[in-house]
Amino acid sequence: MTERPTDLSSFPSYRKSRLSLFSARKFALMASVVAGLGVAAYGLSPSNGPVDLFSSPAHAQVANEVSKVARPIGFADIVERVKPSVISVKVNINEKVAKDDSGNDDDSPFQPGSPMERFFRRFGGQDGIPGLRGNGRRAITGQGSGFFISADGFAVTNNHVVDGASKVEVTTDDGKTYSAKVIGTDQRTDVALIKVEGGSNFPFAKLADGKPRIGDWVLAVGNPFGLGGTVTAGIVSAMGRDIGNGPYDDFIQIDAPVNKGNSGGPAFNVDGDVVGVNTAIYSPSGGSVGIAFSIPASTVKSVVAQLKDKGSVSRGWIGVQIQPVTQDIADSLGMKKAEGALVAEPQASGPAAKAGIESGDVITSVNGESVKDARELARTIGGLAPGTAVKLNVLHKGQEKAIDLTLGKLPDTIEAKADTGNDNSGPTRGTDVPKLGLTVAPANSVAGAGKEGVVVTEVDPKSAAAERGFKEGDVILEVAGKNVSSAGDVRDALAAAKNDNKNSVLMRVKSGGQSRFVAVPIAKG
Structure with a gap:
């Protein structure tokens, strides 16, 4: 007869000992968790004083191993240092009610249908229309962000935040409100310089000297949806982004969440320096999807210097329509690489035409520095002062030649386009x-x-x-x-x-x- 194993669970003493074992394991596990959090714990004992339960050699070994594990990096120290330099910007704009082709009010400072105009409607600038006034004008209240760049109250924001403003007020991180005036704006880069009145010792931020690298941490600080002092974190996602706003596009792409009202706010690196000014987002929904664009600090520096000096920006100009050299175009011209800027048409009285540059020429370098593409040529020439003498290397009908010319001044307004029209009076078969x-x-x-x-x-x-x-x-x-x-x-x-x-x-x-x-x-x- 086979002897059956005894079921010890039926005995009260076994159940009690099993429960005690379970409790002991549970307590040990809980103690390990608490120890991992670095919390001192004490148990009860018959003695009058507390007994440290985590002073065993085993716990000492565990604590030693935990201390070797890298802890998550926090940004609190950086934020504490830079956040006081960031301001919320509120503007009042009185403007005539303009109607677009669909009969809708058009309050955007950008060209209708342009990428920046679409960004404007979803992202920055004016936010809210209290109502129309009797004289056919309306008061628009807008909110944005900015940051001090000097102790005496100079601050940077976006052009589209303060464009056309009749009144500008800023609120600092400590809740104080000040009046400000617009010193100058630059629509081509969307940078504006304002001066805050009523103080002489404002905390200010430093514009970074170098370029960030893809993958670097960035902190965006600003006033999204009127919620001043908001901090978000992300990384540099890409460099040199062209969003179709113009030849000076050279944006830093970041994935730190930014939203409507963040316009003009800074993007800080981990050293606490401003690497970019947040100006636009890509968003099918109108909210943050992790693709935002910042104006590089190097661009802001050069623009702000001119705005502070004379209230406007002057750029060099050679007077040509240019386009990229694609691989097909390079093959057609017998070029080995698809580089440089192809001159589509020189302006009749511009410096390039006077110097002998013709349609079909490819500008390959400026002052000995190679030109990668058309956008780089525009930025290089635009970064030089009018009146500067430059040397261009040009591929002309398959032959390299050097051309010396003096830069003109980029016109403030775009000249009227020639009428090539599609106004055909009657069908033409051809x-x-x-x-x-x-x-x-x-x-x-x-x-x-x-x-x-x-x-x-x-x-x-x-x-x-x-x-x-x-x-x-x-x-x-x-x-x-x-x-x-x-x-x-x-x-x-x-x-x-x-x-x-x-x-x-x-x-x-x-x-x-x-x-x-x-x-x-x-x-x-």
């Missing part, structure tokens, strides 16, 4: 250019198209030309460096390029008053 998928007609035969070149009257939607953005009304001025005035000229230029074993042909096209070069592949056969 002549097919089958190897391109285009139908063209002499420009002088189409009303509003001008006297030079051939106007595109039809585009095959499946053609290479359509893929490269050709549309009806575009005017083709040159093909492979030769002026064209008829479909026959276009076909001859294509045939010559094909005989030279070219894979693509470069065309100079005018569209909407702007010239550009387009490399179009040549169909074989």
Whole structure:
């Protein structure tokens, strides 16, 4: 007969001992957790004094191991030091009620439909419309952020925060409110300098000397949704971002959460220096999705220096329309690398035209420094003062040459665009250019198209030309460096390029008053 094992759980003494063992393990586990938190704990004992339960050799070993583990880095010390330099900015703007094409009020300081105009509506600047006044004007209250850059009250914010402001007030970190006046603004970089009145010993921040690296920590401090003194943390996500606002785009992308009202606030590094001024976000929803853009400290420094000195910014200018050199364009020009800035059209009376620069030239360096692309050329020239003498290296019809010129001053306003118009009085069929998928007609035969070149009257939607953005009304001025005035000229230029074993042909096209070069592949056969 097989002997069955005895079920000890039925005995009260076993259950009691098991419970005691469980309790002991539970208490030991709890003690370990508490020990990991560094909390001193005491138990009860028959003696009159407390007994330290965590003084055993085992606990000492555990504590020693825990002390070796790296603890999370906090930002409290940095925030405590830099936060007093950040201000909340409140503005009042009295402006006429303007209507856009849809009949809606338009209170944006940017061009309708531009990327910054879309950012403005979702992110910064004016926030709230109390109502209309009897004289057809309305009072707009806006909120933004800023920061002191000197003890005597100079502070930086965004142009779009204070643009057109009739009254500016700032609230400091300690809750005090001061009046401020706008010293100067720069719409091209969205930087503004204001002067806070009523104090002489304001805590201020330092603009960083060097550039941040991708992956560096950043702290955004500002006034989102009117909640002043808000701090968020993130990292530098990318550098040199172009958001389509203009040739001076060179934004730092960060993922620290910023929202409406953060405009003009600083992004600090872990040294407590300002690496950027928060100006815009990318947001399909209107709230933070972790993609924000900051103006680099180096840009802010140069702009603020001029605003403080004379209230405005003067930039160097050579007077050319430029575009990037794509790989297709580089191949068409016989260039080994797709670098430099392609001159689409020099302005008639500009410094470049006077110095002999022509359409189709590629500017490859300025004062011996290589030019990576068109945006870099614009920033380099714009960073120099008008009247500065510069030396440009240019690729002209396949040959390198050096050109010396003196910079002019970048005009404050954009000149009126030439009318290439699509105002065709009556249908114009034109002549097919089958190897391109285009139908063209002499420009002088189409009303509003001008006297030079051939106007595109039809585009095959499946053609290479359509893929490269050709549309009806575009005017083709040159093909492979030769002026064209008829479909026959276009076909001859294509045939010559094909005989030279070219894979693509470069065309100079005018569209909407702007010239550009387009490399179009040549169909074989």
